[in-house]
Amino acid sequence: MLARAVTFALVGLEPRRVEVEAHIQGGAPSLTIVGLADRACQEAKQRVRSGILSAELEFPGSRVTVNLAPAELKKEGSGYDLTIALALLAASHQIPRNRLAEHASCGELALDGRLRRVGGVLAVADGARRAELERIICPYDACAEAALAGIEPVGVRHLSDAVAYLRGELEPPEFVIGNGMPRRRPLDLADVRGQERGRRALELAAAGRHNLLLGGPPGTGKTMLARRLPGILPPLEEEQALEVTRIHSVAGLVDPDQPLIGYAPFRAPHHSASTAAIVGGGPRLRPGEASLAHLGVLLLDELAEFQRPALEALRQPLEDGELVVARAVGSVRFPARFQLIATMNLCPCGARGDPGAHCTCSAQRLARYRDKLSRALLDRFDLVVTIPRAHALDLQGGPGEASEAVRSRVVGARLRLAGARPKRTASADELLTRAVERLPLSGRGRAKVAGVARTIAALAGSDAVLPEHLAEALAYRAPAELATP
16 A cells, blocks of 8 residues: 655755655554655654654554655655655555645654644745645745745644645634734834934945944943944835845744745854854755845854854955855755845053043954954955944933934935946046055945945935045045054
8 A cells, every 4th residue: 555745845945845654554563764864854754653643643553664765865854754654645545635735844753743833834835835726735834934924834743633634524723823023112213312423434335235344342332333324224015025035944943923034134143153154054954144145144253252264254245245065975056145244343451542541452462363354354344443432421421313214214325226327427436446446445445435425325316426425435435443463
């Protein structure tokens, strides 16, 4: 007796069709799983047996072989439990095979037959839609996530519910999709006192999607400013929201109640994070922090404390907007078009740039500190700003301009940049040419300055990039405080 059920394996972010074949034949009772299954998948034997018995169904009392095809594709995780159980029940004539063939399925089985959600449900549902399957059977709390793929989900809480549905004895329950907005309000720029230059740089970074490096002594508000960037970014468009949600789904980070991520993601890994944690990879080739920040913000607080290989690995996504993780078994591509926001002290002791403190770092120690950051990485920052210590009067003043007002200007500037971009006047072109000759501007640096100048013109509502716009953009190149003395 042979029966088949369909699910999907994930290779990076892409679903690959997997047919779960269950064959029951004579012999001593046993359950064997073949098809390059990892340990978590092999352990499904105990979960499936216990789940079927807990649902008061009959477990086959003879030799059972389960094949996960194609055999050369590695199967990882516990998401195959439900599909294996349904294939076994169909092979033993406890559910109709033709009805099962119309559905995909995924989910982990508990020992008592309950269903637990797994990561990557959105990608699996998208694979089912591409395969022209009508529905997907999944845990009830994953219904809203699966529905985002444009397929009808059948949410079940227990294996017995899935069996009753396939027998035509139960209708799937209704579910509610969230609105895609964050549960918590983002931090507001009104909390920042003073720091007008830093606020201006943050607004430019948001309007032009520029990378920003904030340097300065400790306690001046660098991290406080950086963490308020998501609050002035516009919401994602529908297609962008689905792309971001798909990445977070594969990583298992989707909120079951509000799976759609309709806002710019914000990721802030600790400086002890490994290269694989930042760019992705690992034994199961999962997206890293750079991909989780796709179409959002990646904050690297205390930039110089990160491992240099991890920082250098960011150079490719900063240019290409994607990451290619290659292993001996193959390679996967992860989207990684993010805004890089970084903060750092100007020296190891932190006193450099603070008129009220004395720097005790030797020239050798300062040189070692600078060597942690390559010139190629620093050249990829569009805006480099030093944040001075705020004056007492600024700290005692009232709230600054709120994020909502800044966001409205950012949205307007992005609309202007998406249409007819402002072009440089002849005098602005002449100023840029002189700057390239007199300043250490690389070809990339020249393009960065021109891009920032366009953003400044767009925020000003100007139809052309004037010399004053270009002069301000040049002021955001690496300042003297960040140079090696």
